[in-house]
Amino acid sequence: MTTATKASMPARVREREALADPGVFSATGAAPPPGLRTVPDPPFEVRKIRDDFPILQQRVHDKPLVYFDNAATTQKPQVVIDTLWRYYTADNANIHRGVHLLSQRATQDYEDSRVKVQRFINAALAREVIFVRGATEGINLVAQTYGRKHVQAGDEIILSAMEHHSNIVPWQMLCEEKGARLRVVPINDDGDILLEEYEKLLGPRTKLVSVVHVSNALGTVNPIRQIIEMAHRQNVPVLVDGAQAVPHFRVDVRDLDCDFYVFSGHKVYGPTGIGIVYGKADLLEAMPPYQGGGDMISSVTFEKTTYNTLPYKFEAGTPHIAGAIGLGAAIDYLNGVGLDRIGAHERELLTYATNAISGIPGLRIIGTAKEKAGVLSFVLDDIHPHDIGQVLDDQGIAIRAGHHCAMPVMKRLGVPATARVSLALYNTKQEIDALVGAIQKIREVFQ
Amino acid sequence: MPDLRELYQEVILDHNKRPRNFRKLEGANRMAEGYNPLCGDHVTVYLHLEGDVIKDISFQGSGCAIAKASASIMTSHLKGMSKGTALLFFEKFHQMVTGNCHTDPDPLEMEDLDVFSGVSKYPVRVKCASLAWHALRAALVEGEKTVSTE
Numbered sequence: 153m154t155t156a157t158k159a160s161m162p163a164r165v166r167e168r169e170a171l172a173d174p175g176v177f178s179a180t181g182a183a184p185p186p187g188l189r190t191v192p193d194p195p196f197e198v199r200k201i202r203d204d205f206p207i208l209q210q211r212v213h214d215k216p217l218v219y220f221d222n223a224a225t226t227q228k229p230q231v232v233i234d235t236l237w238r239y240y241t242a243d244n245a246n247i248h249r250g251v252h253l254l255s256q257r258a259t260q261d262y263e264d265s266r267v268k269v270q271r272f273i274n275a276a277l278a279r280e281v282i283f284v285r286g287a288t289e290g291i292n293l294v295a296q297t298y299g300r301k302h303v304q305a306g307d308e309i310i311l312s313a314m315e316h317h318s319n320i321v322p323w324q325m326l327c328e329e330k331g332a333r334l335r336v337v338p339i340n341d342d343g344d345i346l347l348e349e350y351e352k353l354l355g356p357r358t359k360l361v362s363v364v365h366v367s368n369a370l371g372t373v374n375p376i377r378q379i380i381e382m383a384h385r386q387n388v389p390v391l392v393d394g395a396q397a398v399p400h401f402r403v404d405v406r407d408l409d410c411d412f413y414v415f416s417g418h419k420v421y422g423p424t425g426i427g428i429v430y431g432k433a434d435l436l437e438a439m440p441p442y443q444g445g446g447d448m449i450s451s452v453t454f455e456k457t458t459y460n461t462l463p464y465k466f467e468a469g470t471p472h473i474a475g476a477i478g479l480g481a482a483i484d485y486l487n488g489v490g491l492d493r494i495g496a497h498e499r500e501l502l503t504y505a506t507n508a509i510s511g512i513p514g515l516r517i518i519g520t521a522k523e524k525a526g527v528l529s530f531v532l533d534d535i536h537p538h539d540i541g542q543v544l545d546d547q548g549i550a551i552r553a554g555h556h557c558a559m560p561v562m563k564r565l566g567v568p569a570t571a572r573v574s575l576a577l578y579n580t581k582q583e584i585d586a587l588v589g590a591i592q593k594i595r596e597v598f599q
Numbered sequence: 600m601p602d603l604r605e606l607y608q609e610v611i612l613d614h615n616k617r618p619r620n621f622r623k624l625e626g627a628n629r630m631a632e633g634y635n636p637l638c639g640d641h642v643t644v645y646l647h648l649e650g651d652v653i654k655d656i657s658f659q660g661s662g663c664a665i666a667k668a669s670a671s672i673m674t675s676h677l678k679g680m681s682k683g684t685a686l687l688f689f690e691k692f693h694q695m696v697t698g699n700c701h702t703d704p705d706p707l708e709m710e711d712l713d714v715f716s717g718v719s720k721y722p723v724r725v726k727c728a729s730l731a732w733h734a735l736r737a738a739l740v741e742g743e744k745t746v747s748t749e
Contacts, residue, residue, distance in 0.1 A: 535664075536640075536661075536662060536663035536664060536666075536667075537663075538638050538640075538662075538663035538665075538727065539607075539663045539664045539665075542603070542606070542663075542721070542724070543603065546603045553638070554637065554638045554639060555638075555639045559639065562639070568639045568640075568661055569638060569639050597603075597607060597612070598612065598615070598616075598664065
């Protein structure tokens, strides 16, 4: 809640404070602005962080839960859960249309969240931030609007070999419709993108580059600024899939100069069903709408509809209001802890984990790029990752096993599947130690 | 709390390590593929049907221990059986791994197939255990793909 809102709505503050559990840490209400909050003093106190996540306090299969499936979805801090609860308990109303108080409050919080996202990614304008269901819908939005308008027969769209299916299929569908084609930038065996090959693919037929910032399967951090620069030299816009990037380090869309950036709320400690498309205002302005419906119009007659301005042009129908507000709370939480500190903690963990599991006989790490974030994929002897995941689950350790919705990159690296450990701010070295012990157990079971 | 040893029984681990009938079947006149898009497991089941009898059966593919052992044990179990009996076993196996066993006395003895009874406590693994069986059923009933004998 902003200071302005608090000043203008004292009754509401009282209402909300009465509703909130006084024992629960909260980033809304009386919390100071991001950056000024009382945060755990250095060094990063992961134990305190863990206290913010109620789900981590449980045992599974009679063992303490070790949650290493953060690239699939992250757990939610209490403050996000409280925000959702409070929204539905005190403020639930439809937005942008009500004269009544609840609608004003819901609208205010929804739009406040947009501003939080804008600052989070350092967009120039709040209207460059469009709420969607997630990164997948974000990519589909750009494919169906910008893509359908600008891509014609014979044109080319460039992707990388390490894309998630969500950054392959929408472009394939577009190419099929338009008679365009996909070009794929190859990677080396470590999982690093081959920029010299990328350079060769860029040409007069290239209409768009769409590339992942951090690979969900390998953890590779792509040299995204360079990728964008190279495309821009040929006047080609770039979409960046940032789903696996925003939880791990600060993303500055203006510094990157990307044209579009998408991410999902639930991978950054927010609710599921909410995500973001950032687009440069001039591009968004020139794009046709995505879906038709309420809220995206200025006026409608049976003869003609005038579309609303940004960002509403792309937000047809009642959006996921609670989700957007919950995402705002997650961003407040991240700012409170400090993304730089989170990044440092996770880098230390990744190095620790990489060293720890590298020594296990028969274990091979898949994805050894120069720069990585958050993800450690591996195979173990000829034990299938599904079996690895099953035995780890029995030890209370949640990982992902499979192709990680990135079948082409699995094929490229010659493995049908991997076991993937993905890290978050609440993971600890003790958890890595537990993993190493459990992997030894797997070898015993399947020896 | 299910015990992991109920899932990964010794027999299963053994078949995973040394799968039986793990080859392409020369002279097969039926085959079908099974594919699990969730985990990427795939299996091809080859049949040599003579009239109504499974004269020979084999499989190839890649998958987890449960999928591989299930295919291995299935092929060992069904060799020499009639198509009708094999389909009855398909039904019975499916009921067992999904935990929907009928209490009625049943003439079919599950014997070695019984090692998969622990799967019913792991719903996610039902697809692994039944992958080869679905391919078998497709090969027997739908004749999805008929292999050229040339």
